[in-house]
Amino acid sequence: MVHDWRALGREFSVRMRRTAQGYCWLCGYANAVICGCCTTCFADLPRLAPANLRPAGASDHCLYWLAAASYQPPVDRWLQQFKFQQQPALAKHFAALIAAQALAFHKQQRMRLPQCLTSVPMPNQRWRQRGYNQAALLGREVSRMLGIPYQDCVSIQGHKGEHFTAQHRLSASARAQAMQQRFIVREADTFAHLASLEHVAVIDDVITTGNTISAVALALLEAGVGMVSGWALAYTPAEQVKG
Template sequence: MHCQPDYKRKVYIWLKNAQPCLICDEATDSANCVCNVCETELPWLLEHCEVCALPLPMEGLICGQCQKHPPAFKQVIAPWTYSFPIDSLISRFKHQARWPLGQMLARLLAQHLQHRLDNSELTRPECLLPVPMARQRLRERGYNQALMLARWLSTDLNIPYDAQLLLRPHETVAQQALDAKTRKRNLLGAFALAPDAQVQGRHLALVDDVLTTGATAHSLARLLMQAGARQVDVYCLARTPKPGS
């Protein structure tokens, strides 16, 4: 007895159909849903600080801020600068629930990370940790974009993620409108570890959409390092340039 229906006509295979590029809307057969031209013309982050990924004029440098006040994380990995069209794509993903845009960016970030892992430029973390969102803001938005990115990266890189290890028990003012000093004060006591968090001796990677001053990443990395983590890296989609540059 055969369970498969006896159907001999051609079946339309959607996966082999050209999809529109999510940036320019031209047809593309790329699995990433972005055409080669648009991918090439994205604002790729080239010369940058070896620690915080701040755009710099030369390679192999560490910015003055990281030299004076070394952050708790070891390094930031970001493929792009936060400029057009990346800024628009992230904003639409983050604030308008355009999830296909977020998945496209996450897939490209995963390819960027995998290339560096394959070339031994990076060591593979044991777990991905999305930056947590306060409950009230999560209720208002309906989703945590950092958690979505961590899930997609976890699938593409075959690295587990843990959305419960880091907590944000206290509401804070939105960081976007604050300067660097105010951001640091705003985050004092904002984060905590889950009671059963396993951190000792582990290499962990924080996941977020954009790194601006690095205050959030530093606060979380410091919390993890104080709990015994061996190393904390930061994976994000984009790094903002220095104000005024």
């Protein structure tokens, strides 16, 4: 199949202008009425029930995993717009989905919401390329919506993060190896604060194998947090994860 790349580029530019004017982020045509989507596109989202997605018997350090949607069309390309096509404004729409899912889950489980939110950090080199950390944008927006304090307290240990391959390009086993000893709580005065917290939620855009969220959770637990959960917009079903 031969693509007319100029025509595709023009179509993309038109669609981005239309979304900026209040049209649906996914189809680019109908009026956006729910989380940046038209009613048709919103109904097509592969929404997940507010349930614990952490596999039974998992050896990670999270109490539970929570995500609003399955990582499949059209959510996958929606996230690609957010991460790779310079669309940070999508954070507020994604955060609304995450916040709604968190409220539903905690009400269903009769659990208190976490006392603090944080997010998965990004290597400096990738931040300079992109200009923002999408997980941090989500964390701050969810914090604003739920009224839970957000603290940017975790960093990538040493300089290893500068040379890490992007996680979405790695196999499940390679992810697990890459995450070992990767994160650290960076400020000494933060330790005393975190040690007083019973529950902190770590926010990322996608949970795939859970290795990234788990590694951040380990750093927080070692800093004294009582328990840690993982929140994301999307979850990759186990059958889609490459071994």
